[in-house]
Amino acid sequence: MSGSFRRLPAAALRLLGGRQGFFVRPLSQAQSGGGEGGASGRGSKEAVEQLVRAHPVVVFMKGSPAQPQCGFSNAVVQILRLHGVSDYQAYDVLQDPELRQGIKNYSNWPTIPQVFLNGEFVGGCDILLQMHQSGDLVEELKKLGIRSALLDSEKDHGKK
Ligand SMILES: N[C@@H](CCC(=O)N[C@@H](CS)C(=O)NCC(=O)O)C(=O)O
Numbered sequence: 001m002s003g004s005f006r007r008l009p010a011a012a013l014r015l016l017g018g019r020q021g022f023f024v025r026p027l028s029q030a031q032s033g034g035g036e037g038g039a040s041g042r043g044s045k046e047a048v049e050q051l052v053r054a055h056p057v058v059v060f061m062k063g064s065p066a067q068p069q070c071g072f073s074n075a076v077v078q079i080l081r082l083h084g085v086s087d088y089q090a091y092d093v094l095q096d097p098e099l100r101q102g103i104k105n106y107s108n109w110p111t112i113p114q115v116f117l118n119g120e121f122v123g124g125c126d127i128l129l130q131m132h133q134s135g136d137l138v139e140e141l142k143k144l145g146i147r148s149a150l151l152d153s154e155k156d157h158g159k160k
Pocket residue numbers: 062070072100110111112113123124125126127
């Protein structure tokens with residue numbers, strides 16, 4: 001799981017953002033404020049936090065679980081499917097440039113997809129794949145009260 005150290009750069013960014021208030025902003029900055037930078041509106045920390053906490057399992061992706069628009073997002077969907085996880089909240093960042101930037105600011109992670117469990121940033125496609133291979137994903141799902149479907153298929157093969 002990610003440590004809280006990932007939040008530090010976001011806090012630093014907020015501080016920098018606060019300092020802008022001392023100056024009259026040049027037009028170019030004023031125009032970008034509240035836009036794709038995610039400093040306000042749908043990309044703000046507060047708005048993103050609400051989305052992150054809307055469900056025990058949350059995925060920010062390109063496209064939808066039914067129609068992923070990128071192989072990395074598709075990989076996350078397929079890993080969750082392997083574990084029998086179909087009840088999760090997915091957000092399509094291709095529909096919302098502010099969210100696309102806002103989620104990166106929020107987690108201090110530069111790419112999509114992004115997976116959150118119980119409001120905690122877990123990682124992208126590579127990390128979810130590692131957790132799948134190591135067995136950590138089964139354990140993390142267990143903490144959420146979700147029994148991975150892989151446990152049942154392992155039982156069928158005489159393991160546990
Ligand atoms: N290694 C990454 C793969 C994801 C990735 O590289 N995503 C790129 C291409 S889809 C991305 O989000 N780029 C920034 C963007 O499209 O906003 C992971 O583990 O999730």
